Amino acid sequence: MLNKNIETFIGCDNEYQESKIVIFGAPFDSTTSFRPGTRFASKAMRSESFGIETYSPYQDKDLEDIAVFDGGDLELSFGNTRKALGQIEEFADKVLDDEKIPCMIGGEHLVTLAAIKAAAKKYPDLHVIQLDAHADLRDDYLGETLSHATVIHRVWDILGDDRIYQFGIRSGDRSEFQWGQDRVFTNKFNFNGLEEVVAKLAGKPVYLTIDLDVLDPSVFPGTGTPEAGGVSFVELLEAILQISNLNIVGCDVNELSPMFDHSGVSTAVACKVLRELLLAISK
Amino acid sequence: MLNKNIETFIGCDNEYQESKIVIFGAPFDSTTSFRPGTRFASKAMRSESFGIETYSPYQDKDLEDIAVFDGGDLELSFGNTRKALGQIEEFADKVLDDEKIPCMIGGEHLVTLAAIKAAAKKYPDLHVIQLDAHADLRDDYLGETLSHATVIHRVWDILGDDRIYQFGIRSGDRSEFQWGQDRVFTNKFNFNGLEEVVAKLAGKPVYLTIDLDVLDPSVFPGTGTPEAGGVSFVELLEAILQISNLNIVGCDVNELSPMFDHSGVSTAVACKVLRELLLAISK
Amino acid sequence: MLNKNIETFIGCDNEYQESKIVIFGAPFDSTTSFRPGTRFASKAMRSESFGIETYSPYQDKDLEDIAVFDGGDLELSFGNTRKALGQIEEFADKVLDDEKIPCMIGGEHLVTLAAIKAAAKKYPDLHVIQLDAHADLRDDYLGETLSHATVIHRVWDILGDDRIYQFGIRSGDRSEFQWGQDRVFTNKFNFNGLEEVVAKLAGKPVYLTIDLDVLDPSVFPGTGTPEAGGVSFVELLEAILQISNLNIVGCDVNELSPMFDHSGVSTAVACKVLRELLLAISK
Amino acid sequence: MLNKNIETFIGCDNEYQESKIVIFGAPFDSTTSFRPGTRFASKAMRSESFGIETYSPYQDKDLEDIAVFDGGDLELSFGNTRKALGQIEEFADKVLDDEKIPCMIGGEHLVTLAAIKAAAKKYPDLHVIQLDAHADLRDDYLGETLSHATVIHRVWDILGDDRIYQFGIRSGDRSEFQWGQDRVFTNKFNFNGLEEVVAKLAGKPVYLTIDLDVLDPSVFPGTGTPEAGGVSFVELLEAILQISNLNIVGCDVNELSPMFDHSGVSTAVACKVLRELLLAISK
Amino acid sequence: MLNKNIETFIGCDNEYQESKIVIFGAPFDSTTSFRPGTRFASKAMRSESFGIETYSPYQDKDLEDIAVFDGGDLELSFGNTRKALGQIEEFADKVLDDEKIPCMIGGEHLVTLAAIKAAAKKYPDLHVIQLDAHADLRDDYLGETLSHATVIHRVWDILGDDRIYQFGIRSGDRSEFQWGQDRVFTNKFNFNGLEEVVAKLAGKPVYLTIDLDVLDPSVFPGTGTPEAGGVSFVELLEAILQISNLNIVGCDVNELSPMFDHSGVSTAVACKVLRELLLAISK
Amino acid sequence: MLNKNIETFIGCDNEYQESKIVIFGAPFDSTTSFRPGTRFASKAMRSESFGIETYSPYQDKDLEDIAVFDGGDLELSFGNTRKALGQIEEFADKVLDDEKIPCMIGGEHLVTLAAIKAAAKKYPDLHVIQLDAHADLRDDYLGETLSHATVIHRVWDILGDDRIYQFGIRSGDRSEFQWGQDRVFTNKFNFNGLEEVVAKLAGKPVYLTIDLDVLDPSVFPGTGTPEAGGVSFVELLEAILQISNLNIVGCDVNELSPMFDHSGVSTAVACKVLRELLLAISK
Numbered sequence A, B, C, D, E, F: 001m002l003n004k005n006i007e008t009f010i011g012c013d014n015e016y017q018e019s020k021i022v023i024f025g026a027p028f029d030s031t032t033s034f035r036p037g038t039r040f041a042s043k044a045m046r047s048e049s050f051g052i053e054t055y056s057p058y059q060d061k062d063l064e065d066i067a068v069f070d071g072g073d074l075e076l077s078f079g080n081t082r083k084a085l086g087q088i089e090e091f092a093d094k095v096l097d098d099e100k101i102p103c104m105i106g107g108e109h110l111v112t113l114a115a116i117k118a119a120a121k122k123y124p125d126l127h128v129i130q131l132d133a134h135a136d137l138r139d140d141y142l143g144e145t146l147s148h149a150t151v152i153h154r155v156w157d158i159l160g161d162d163r164i165y166q167f168g169i170r171s172g173d174r175s176e177f178q179w180g181q182d183r184v185f186t187n188k189f190n191f192n193g194l195e196e197v198v199a200k201l202a203g204k205p206v207y208l209t210i211d212l213d214v215l216d217p218s219v220f221p222g223t224g225t226p227e228a229g230g231v232s233f234v235e236l237l238e239a240i241l242q243i244s245n246l247n248i249v250g251c252d253v254n255e256l257s258p259m260f261d262h263s264g265v266s267t268a269v270a271c272k273v274l275r276e277l278l279l280a281i282s283k
Helices: A038-051 A081-097 A111-122 A151-159 A174-180 A194-200 A233-243 A265-281 B038-051 B081-097 B111-122 B151-159 B174-180 B194-200 B233-243 B265-281 C038-051 C081-097 C111-122 C151-159 C174-180 C194-200 C233-243 C265-281 D038-051 D081-097 D111-122 D151-159 D174-180 D194-200 D233-243 D265-281 E038-051 E081-097 E111-122 E151-159 E174-180 E194-200 E233-243 E265-281 F038-051 F081-097 F111-122 F151-159 F174-180 F194-200 F233-243 F265-281
Strands: A021-026 A068-073 A101-106 A127-131 A164-169 A185-188 A205-211 A247-254 B021-026 B068-073 B101-106 B127-131 B164-169 B185-188 B205-211 B247-254 C021-026 C068-073 C101-106 C127-131 C164-169 C185-188 C205-211 C247-254 D021-026 D068-073 D101-106 D127-131 D164-169 D185-188 D205-211 D247-254 E021-026 E068-073 E101-106 E127-131 E164-169 E185-188 E205-211 E247-254 F021-026 F068-073 F101-106 F127-131 F164-169 F185-188 F205-211 F247-254
Touching: A021 A038, A021 A081, A021 A111, A021 A265, A038 A068, A038 A101, A038 A265, A038 C038, A081 A101, A081 A111, A081 A247, A101 A111, A101 A265, A111 A151, A111 A205, A111 A247, A127 A151, A127 A233, A151 A164, A194 A233, A205 A233, A205 A265, A233 A265, A247 A265, B021 B038, B021 B081, B021 B111, B021 B265, B038 B068, B038 B101, B038 B265, B038 D038, B081 B101, B081 B111, B081 B247, B101 B111, B101 B265, B111 B151, B111 B205, B111 B247, B127 B151, B127 B233, B151 B164, B194 B233, B205 B233, B205 B265, B233 B265, B247 B265, C021 C038, C021 C081, C021 C111, C021 C265, C038 C068, C038 C101, C038 C265, C081 C101, C081 C111, C081 C247, C101 C111, C101 C265, C111 C151, C111 C205, C111 C247, C127 C151, C127 C233, C151 C164, C194 C233, C205 C233, C205 C265, C233 C265, C247 C265, D021 D038, D021 D081, D021 D111, D021 D265, D038 D068, D038 D101, D038 D265, D081 D101, D081 D111, D081 D247, D101 D111, D101 D265, D111 D151, D111 D205, D111 D247, D127 D151, D127 D233, D151 D164, D194 D233, D205 D233, D205 D265, D233 D265, D247 D265, E021 E038, E021 E081, E021 E111, E021 E265, E038 E068, E038 E101, E038 E265, E038 F038, E081 E101, E081 E111, E081 E247, E101 E111, E101 E265, E111 E151, E111 E205, E111 E247, E127 E151, E127 E233, E151 E164, E194 E233, E205 E233, E205 E265, E233 E265, E247 E265, F021 F038, F021 F081, F021 F111, F021 F265, F038 F068, F038 F101, F038 F265, F081 F101, F081 F111, F081 F247, F101 F111, F101 F265, F111 F151, F111 F205, F111 F247, F127 F151, F127 F233, F151 F164, F194 F233, F205 F233, F205 F265, F233 F265, F247 F265
Parallel strands: A021 A068, A021 A101, A101 A247, A127 A164, A127 A205, A164 A185, A205 A247, B021 B068, B021 B101, B101 B247, B127 B164, B127 B205, B164 B185, B205 B247, C021 C068, C021 C101, C101 C247, C127 C164, C127 C205, C164 C185, C205 C247, D021 D068, D021 D101, D101 D247, D127 D164, D127 D205, D164 D185, D205 D247, E021 E068, E021 E101, E101 E247, E127 E164, E127 E205, E164 E185, E205 E247, F021 F068, F021 F101, F101 F247, F127 F164, F127 F205, F164 F185, F205 F247
Antiparallel strands: none
């Protein structure tokens, strides 16, 4: 009669079968070179999501009206990057096979590689939109090819030229920007040009990866490598709404690090971004 | 010869008799459903007020030039909401009877109900301007009719239609917004339309309640339920200056929660809002 | 096939029917007069319990070997003390009716009143052992009769003289100690005399309430009113083992306040106390 | 009719004339070489004192029964050490002239120099008992003769040999210990030998200075230079009770640094030490 | 073969001889009246600088391409303001004598006085541009003439009228603003008019002092006296780029207080400001 | 003439050639399953070491009198455990080849494996003494054989039976304790039996690994998995002094996690443990 304690993101307590979108956590941060802690993001977001409403006055939509399943966190191998990525890919494969949209909560940005790998198998014509402060285009980082700093280069290894669109980038080394020039679309500092990109990608399968550090650190202090000069919450919200007109086949929000979020504002904003994202892509 | 230790908000050390404005703290947060702690706001603000100046370069006025009395904090019954509200109302009654302006430091937003109740007895034609992130229009919250989430509905019970003007609202459930539609004026997200409202309320007695979470969480992280997408300090300041042209008969600032304000910026901004508010309404 | 995210205290993921002990959270702190926050204890303990092992080298027992159900947190009315206590009592009634042992995670100490009320209905000869820094024997606190500072006086109202045994008490006002003198057994500062009490209560139904602030604040800083001069973890552990020889029909641990536990040591010690308590009473 | 907000240490709200003991804060930390912040101690202690009781179950005495005046904090010149010490000395002079006992809340330990200077003028036969982790016997610190690290050497300049008794010392450089050998009584690590010292000083005027870092950092983390291996709260309490048999003509507690006391346990223990000290010396 | 541990600001590991710019820390905060802690800024910035890149996408320049020496922190006398300022001046003298640009990391703003004193000896026609929230024009502060609140008045004592240009000022007492009116150029709140000032100062030797609290507290919470209503990072960056067209002969960034920067965003933004400043002035 | 900024542990600024002991940091925590952050330990300890003295009143010895080199932190590959361990081993090889004692600052406990591997190559008869709260004897952890939870099992793989002596162990799963029974010497909870072990190992080469979480969490809160019921600082100190009578050929202190050490007491105690360890083994 009584049930064991269930904890999902607010308003996302549907069963798997009935849901179109599947939330899951990928609590991995082993390659984080500077300040770890993103592994706690998904737990913190579930817990703190009860501080926000299910209703969005921006979209006039309510999480109660859509069907989202929250499968909890994957149990990942800390310190074995390859194995952890395999575990994520396997889960994403299953969600995609069941014709649902995987919506992953990172973790460090490297986890995106596994989800995109799964999506690219299902959708060979996959395109990627990346909202981020960091280019993440290094080929290796201190000798490692699998790293939060190389993740989009690895995505390029899979997808090739003209498939990746970056916005908000304001940090990287010189060689990253040079390497990317003819291979990925990079808009520095803000979301200028997003409208054109959205027009161009109409009808294509799109994976949207949101590194929350694209937000200004004043809005989102709780992250490992905060980069001054970012976008506002409303700018990010508007970008998400625009992008949601596309055929989103997978998405993620990543790089929340609750340990650096003493006031809780970063977790609260991450919850709101996720709510708006879920409402936007559920059509 | 030596006096016992006196602590008032900076520049507000006048005697009761000579003062036009009366500051008092209402350290109550018992109905806070998410993260309590606003009970500490008034103490923190008095203590930290010595980090700001008494002089405002915005208004070219100085707290030293006006007469404000700081009566300290009311001693309220935790866990007995009705009794606590009664204690606040009684104090506000006295201040109003003495032809002074009560300026309350909350506490959770529910304390506003008691102060408005007092003001409505003295000024039957009372109007309310609410600057807030949350609509606070629920009829009950988890079965409770007296709650920080129902406070403005309760105020409506007293004042009725067309007396309440909300600005900055960006959170609520769908039914709140629907209920409010024909009963209160609600401007979502920002202060658009404030000028018209001020023009319309000219000459009327007005109670101004400022839930500080109307500010963006980047500016004001130290609050229980931070809501991304808020206004800036300068926008709030300009709204206060506009509203101060009205006949303000009572006011409050509330929802500062010092426990979530590790850097102290929220307390500092609350102090500055209070300084500007005091200077603006003291004519 | 996939299940919604379930979160229980580590090793306590049995179904209700098969379990002898039932964990539930009572996240209530509305009467806390000083520093609130114990409402977050049960959530924090579930989450952090994965930092400890299920196996106790002290007792050479393992949570995996016993059957405990974790029902999650009750949804309680903040700001309405009477109603919240009623909700707790109702839940405890059910657990007791099903011949299980309720093991409540507070919340402030007042929640104990409701659980004991339920237990006293089922076991009229109920005795109470209280491990605590505070006497909690006031008749009222600032006029309120239902308060964390009056809870054991209220328990006495139910049980009467010679039923309550306090240990570790090192804070209270003079009148509390005087009032208690002929009504409850009070051992100040430590656990001296516990052996005799255990001998005396052999065979009786006993409710054990552990206010974790009985621990020294060095061991357990994360609580609202830390009182220097408390017992060590090992002393508390030994007391629990002794008491567990009795017929424990209900128990609770309370007053963990995660907001004041920045390092996490208090939550970790609370988890370990709960593990040892569960292992000790499951015979 | 209404009074301005008064804040005193709990139970210390007597008028100056009627009081035998005078509390005052000396919020100075300008010479602190490592981590500043003790300037906030007195304010924090007043505020947090309402978390403890006025009654001591250790001494069966109550602050309500004795007469203590709390004059608040002196306004001291930051960055001008000599002037600040002069301001403290002047205040202590007045208290002593009025035949009262000054009880100072530091601030860094250097403030003790000024209070002892005042006491030595009134009581030429003054002796000093110092409970401390640090010897504080350097002649200069980085060239400065007035420093928290030289304060007891400076006291020796005034009082000379065989007047200073140190207990609990567990940090210093080699030369300090060597210099002190024939000039001050130093008991390292604990309070051994205190009984003999108390016997020897019977009838003499004694100034008691308690650097709270004599406590183990587990008990008192909130201080600038925590030194592992200190005494427990109960050991300090017993030392105070022993010393209070002497003729205490002045005393202080110092080196609480609230910024490093996130859980509040250090401030709480400091409040309790002060309560016990006040009760013990008020005969 | 192995070297002792060297720690410099990222990308600033050149030898003294080969460098045009010399970084050094002035960890002094003894006159800070409100919340101390800026003494930790330079250490924190060196350590956290490894979270940013050496390359600036704003200027398309890299710290690896320019020659900067980081001499570490000066060892300053705490509590002896005059001596500490002398030590700073002496170091700045040497750097200037060697035809290098001193780039000081404060410390409280008073340290700027010493560096400007040195620069004014070498460049008698020195002008000063100050980006700051506070006017710092008091003649004395609580009787002290050497204080973080008087530093620019003291600079005026050296340079005289029409040599000081303030931007972003939004706090001060009335008399400061009045005194400054005919003596220094003050632009309140923002950087309006900077273009004209830069045009006017073309060819003159200029010392640039950046009190980082000119930034809005949302961007830069980690400072002793946060003042709401400040500029954004991008606005500050643009101001620096404009000013760097002038002949910068010395500069500093000051008033970062890492103790109030729990999330690390303030230290990160300070590092980025320093990176951009170094890149901008190295021509 | 001027030197780049050098930062070593206090009193450990000797050159490599002249030193008998070599300190180095191994900032690795990628396999940490619960709360990461030990990568910051060595940096924090160097910085905070200036809060302690170089002189030990316990041993009457001074770091100034012995020769210790501090080589800074190794640059390790995050997320590639095998490579990181190889880098540590290589460095330890060199130190041992040069007939010096490596003294490593972790990092998570897994780093010990690499240092012991190096030492076992040089000293085939190597024995290990482990002071720790956790047995660390698992064969794998979530499938991984290289983990902070398996490190001593891996050490056993190298050294075999009867070479490992554990003290203070109070956490592990049942199978660990069972597996270890005939292979390693395990003393639970405290240091009983250490004297006999020291007598037995006289003359043998010994590697001492101190997982600082052997200390009680009250003394050492700043660690990833605090375990109540640990030893005091003085108990650990006495154990170190006893063990230092042996032929220590390598040692480490590990598992300090500064992010969970808000008050700084854990870092301070870690510094003191290292000071006492260095003084004790330098004969």
